[in-house]
Amino acid sequence: MCLGIPGQIVAITDETRQMAMAEVSGIRREVNVACIATKDLADLIGFWTLIHVGFAMSLIDEDEAARTLEALHDLGEAQETLEAMAAGTSALEGAQ
Amino acid sequence: MKYAEEFRDPTAARIQLDRIARLVAEIGATAEKPLHIMEICGGHTHAIFRYGLDRLTPPGIEFIHGPGCPVCVLPRSRVDECIEIAERPEVIFTTFGDAMRVPGTRKSLLQAKAEGADIRMVYSPLDALDLARRNPDREVVFFGLGFETTTPSTALSIQQAARENLPNFSVFCNHITVPEPLRVLLDDPHMMLDGFVGPGHVSMVIGTHPYDFIARDYGKPIVVAGFEPLDLLQSVAMVLEQIRDGRAEVENQYARVVPEDGNPVSLAAIADVYERRPTFEWRGLGEIDASGLKIRNAYQSFDAEQKFSVGYGADQLRRVPDPEGCACGQVMSGRIKPVDCPQFGRGCTPEMPLGALMVSSEGACAAYYQYGGHRAVEAAE
Ligand code: SF4
Numbered sequence: 001m002c003l004g005i006p007g008q009i010v011a012i013t014d015e016t017r018q019m020a021m022a023e024v025s026g027i028r029r030e031v032n033v034a035c036i037a038t039k040d041l042a043d044l045i046g047f048w049t050l051i052h053v054g055f056a057m058s059l060i061d062e063d064e065a066a067r068t069l070e071a072l073h074d075l076g077e078a079q080e081t082l083e084a085m086a087a088g089t090s091a092l093e094g095a096q
Numbered sequence: 097m098k099y100a101e102e103f104r105d106p107t108a109a110r111i112q113l114d115r116i117a118r119l120v121a122e123i124g125a126t127a128e129k130p131l132h133i134m135e136i137c138g139g140h141t142h143a144i145f146r147y148g149l150d151r152l153t154p155p156g157i158e159f160i161h162g163p164g165c166p167v168c169v170l171p172r173s174r175v176d177e178c179i180e181i182a183e184r185p186e187v188i189f190t191t192f193g194d195a196m197r198v199p200g201t202r203k204s205l206l207q208a209k210a211e212g213a214d215i216r217m218v219y220s221p222l223d224a225l226d227l228a229r230r231n232p233d234r235e236v237v238f239f240g241l242g243f244e245t246t247t248p249s250t251a252l253s254i255q256q257a258a259r260e261n262l263p264n265f266s267v268f269c270n271h272i273t274v275p276e277p278l279r280v281l282l283d284d285p286h287m288m289l290d291g292f293v294g295p296g297h298v299s300m301v302i303g304t305h306p307y308d309f310i311a312r313d314y315g316k317p318i319v320v321a322g323f324e325p326l327d328l329l330q331s332v333a334m335v336l337e338q339i340r341d342g343r344a345e346v347e348n349q350y351a352r353v354v355p356e357d358g359n360p361v362s363l364a365a366i367a368d369v370y371e372r373r374p375t376f377e378w379r380g381l382g383e384i385d386a387s388g389l390k391i392r393n394a395y396q397s398f399d400a401e402q403k404f405s406v407g408y409g410a411d412q413l414r415r416v417p418d419p420e421g422c423a424c425g426q427v428m429s430g431r432i433k434p435v436d437c438p439q440f441g442r443g444c445t446p447e448m449p450l451g452a453l454m455v456s457s458e459g460a461c462a463a464y465y466q467y468g469g470h471r472a473v474e475a476a477e
Contacts, residue, residue: 003139003323004245004297017256032222034252035361050300050353053192053242054220055249057362058300058353070104071324075139075146076457081219084193088219091190092226 004050004057005072005081006065007031012041020044022051025069025078029085031056105326109152112329117154119336125156132158132288133335134281134430136274137295138165138458139323145467147325153332160430161460163277164295166242166270167194168452168459169378169428172418174270175200177407181237181268181400182213188231190224191239193217197455199419221253221267228257228265237400240267244301247271247389248362251369254391254398268400268407269391272376274298275306276387281429282314289430291335293328294320296350303358304346311344322350369395373408379418379452380425424451427460434461441465 007022007029018034018041033041033056036049048065049056060068072078125131135141141161144150150159163169175198182189182205189205196206196217209215218224224238240250250267257265274295281287294307299320310318317338321331331349338345348354369392376388390408391399401409418424422444423437434440434453444450446462453459457466 029219030222032249032252034365035248035359037361050297052245052297053249054222055252057245057248057297057359060353064352067324071143075142077139077142080193084217084219087193087217088223091216091218091223092230 003072003075003077004052004068005078006048006060006068007051007056008048008065009033009044009046009056011045015041020056022049022056024051024085025082027082027085029054108326109329112326112333113152115333116157116329116336119333119340120154120156123156123336123340125154127155130156130158131290131336131339132160132430133291133293133332134160134162134289135293135321135328136162136164136278137293137298137323138168138456139297140293140295140321140328141165141460141463142458143323143325143328145463147328148467149325149328149332153329157332157336160289161427161463162292163281163378163381163428164243164274164298165453165456165458165460166246166272167198167456168424169272169277169380170195170198170241170270170452171377171379172199172201173377174407175204176202178205178239178268179203179208179213180406181404182208182215184235184404187214187235187237188227189213189215189237189239190218190221190227191215192219192241194456195239195241197449198452199449199455221250225253225257225262225265228262229260232264235264235266235403237404238265238267240269240271242270243272243274243295243298244366245297247370248301248359248365251362251365254369254395255365257398258395263397266398266400266403267391269370269389271370271389272378273387273389274302275309276384277378277381278307278310280381280384282310282316284429286431287429289316291316291339292318293331293335294318294346296320296322296327296354299348299350299354299358301359301362304348304354304356307346311346315344317344317347319347319349320354322353368392380428419450422451424453424461427453434464437461 007024011021228236319331370389453461
């Protein structure tokens with residue numbers, strides 16, 4: 001929850017709500033990009049960002065993204081975050 | 097050698113470890129008279145144990161594990177209040193998975209869920225917003241938990257709910273701030289801290305200036321650090337250099353992610369939605385002035401405490417002492433090590449936690465347990 005996970009912005013999904021699709025370790029998840037927003041949100045496509053609980057909080061370079069992901073894997077946090085994302089999706093479907 | 101297996105770049109690690117050993121020798125710190133360095137953030141605590149940094153660094157350094165794990169400092173009364181809200185039939189209670197196993201007075205959220213409460217683990221407050229949109233006949237409550245890293249996410253979610261006029265979404269706000277407990281620790285006459293390793297992702301939001309008082313008023317060095325092992329080693333070396341040179345400054349080792357002034361959008365959202373509570377209770381540390389955030393009146397329809405009259409929204413605030421035999425408070429303030437708690441590995445394990453420091457992998461006791469501390473107990477038995 002406290003450590004962000006790197007993801008790459010692949011598409012803008014909702015301009016007004018400032019939402020984008022990010023790819024995190026091969027999994028796609030919609031995230032809010034208000035904190036890193038540029039005038040034209042489409043400019044964000046392709047950029048790497050640190051994502052905290054569904055919010056892109058900071059732009060990082062690709063190298064930093066790779067090293068951060070390695071450290072998260074070592075700590076077991078990457079797996080935990082991906083599981084939390086899956087749990088979030090099933091919560092929406094009403095699964096308990 | 098251990099570090100050769102653990103580090104992807106063992107040469108760089110060796111260079112930093114040599115630098116640290118040299119500095120410790122120059123300062124003259126020894127196992128009998130060690131330097132006490134506090135890593136504030138629970139993520140750093142986890143990383144220090146995972147990579148064995150406490151064993152790789154010389155005995156002249158002792159790491160003190162700070163209060164920076166939001167799950168660990170959540171008092172039992174707040175868990176009880178969560179459950180009180182979650183057990184209402186109209187409520188869908190949403191929470192980060194980390195909070196599910198934190199023990200309340202009678203039960204945890206996990207137990208309440210097993211007994212039939214509609215409690216759902218989510219990854220993000222955005223999931224809770226979605227649930228509220230899809231279930232207009234239910235009250236969706238999000239358990240807002242965490243330091244400044246997660247505070248912007250609930251602030252932005254509340255702003256979004258306000259724009260959409262979502263009447264059935266609210267937040268049970270338990271957001272807390274990092275600098276205030278540090279002041280309490282520094283004011284404690286028993287405290288012997290020589291320097292701090294500052295949190296990286298919290299600082300990405302608030303910047304480095306909120307720590308200025310540590311250097312200015314208390315004369316202690318602090319270095320904001322990333323959480324890769326090399327970041328941590330380099331930051332420890334930077335703290336030691338300041339000690340050797342008799343300096344006390346706020347330095348930023350993680351400048352590639354942490355801007356000095358923080359993230360302006362996040363800070364604006366926090367300021368718009370939240371105000372400081374006069375005081376907030378921390379497990380093990382007691383009441384700390386201005387350390388917790390409350391939803392402003394302008395957004396009060398999204399405040400679960402107001403909506404359901406619980407906690408600070410109730411007429412009478414309940415206070416619950418920590419469980420009998422639990423030494424969480426002393427561990428949290430660095431007075432004793434987790435293994436010195438009589439419950440460690442006996443009445444308190446990650447499977448059956450008694451205290452909150454055993455719940456999350458960022459808690460000092462869970463980190464000790466997971467990375468070999470329990471062996472010390474077995475050996476002693
Ligand atoms: S071992 Fe358990 S009870 Fe003892 S300090 Fe740690 S978390 Fe608290």
